[in-house]
Amino acid sequence: MKHPHLHPSGDSSASTSKPSASVVTSSGSAHAVTQGKWLIDSSATNHMIGNPQCFSLLEQHDRLPPVLIADGSPSPVHGSGVVHVTPSLRLADTLYVPKFLCNLLSVTSLCRQLQCSVMFTPTSCSFQDLSSQRTISTGTESGDLYFLDNVSALSAFSSSYTDLLQWYLRPDHPPPRLLHQFLPHLPPSSTPLNCDACHLSKHHRSSFPPKQGRGSTRPFDLVHSDVWGPAPTLTIGRSSSYFVTFIDEFSRCTWVYLLRDRSELLDVWISFYQLIKTQFDACIKTFRSDNAKEYLSHAFTTFRVQHVIIHQTSCVYTSQQNGVAERKNRHLLDVARTLMT
Secondary structure, eight states, rough: OOOOOOOEEOOOGGGOOOEEEEEEOTTTGGGGTTTOEEEEEESSSOESOOGGEEEEEEEOOOOOOOOOOTOOEEEEEOOOEEEEETTTTTEEEEOOTOOOSEEEEHHHHHHHHTTTEEEOOEEEEEEEEEOOEEEEEEEEEOOOOOSSSSSOOOOGGGGHHHHHHHHHHHOOOOHHHHHHOOTTSSSOOSSOOOOHHHOOOHHOOOOOOOOOSSSOTTTTTTTEEEOOOSSSOOOTTOOOOOOOOEETTTTOOOEEEEEEGGGGHHHHHHHHHHHHHHHHHOOEEEEEEOOOOGSSSHHHHHHHHHHHHEEEEOTTGGGGGHHHHHHHHHHHHHHHHHHHH
């Protein structure tokens, strides 16, 4: 059983007259090819459709050669245009053949236009983008033919969807809900707008996964630190505008020191190191902070190297990697504001 094919006509008169193409359809499968369904054909050279209402953009002309239908009679091509079969499947250069009774999807044209690959199985087929490997569309086998999935009647992609898509692209891609607020005359569409530009340009940074358990098994194996400031109001007494925190990863005990300036960090760090060594008989093995210059100064680095302390710094613009100290700063500020109210 054969399904529709579009191929150069073998008629000898084609060499002296306008070239034509032919469509061969067996009578046994004609009942399965109904209007509104798209037949996937690996031998067809062009997409073809017989209903002009399916086009989102149609240019009517007579520059193309006629198509020979099953009974051998020529059927003129009245133009070509663009058809949105699904929100993610756009068919360009689709031929408008008024006498054509089925919608023909050319695998050759689709792979060339969308730069995609196609894979056929005994029961289905799928189209995938070559660069992103994203599935563009799928098909299902029925009656020895492959039909495109997710294609309902012509109303699914009627002019209402086209108008909504065009207005969506004009005012900087607003959400459809806001689009209907200032353009209430637009009819609602049940088909979701699938805009690749929005997915790429409006994509936010992926969230960091939650931390599982503690990063150390003994006290002072890992200490977090961060400097906060300057504060808009100086403290009473020392006139400090900064503070630095040291948090033990294992016990989450926190030490807070007030600073007049960031340059005092080294003296405070040495005092904190001696406190841990004397009072707890322990040594700090790993120290974690951000990339603030006071943590990377020559004097600070020299002290760290002399006492064999590993210094871990977060990546640039990634404060989440120093999240323990960042959250402690927020907690201290929240408590301070609450006590002053």
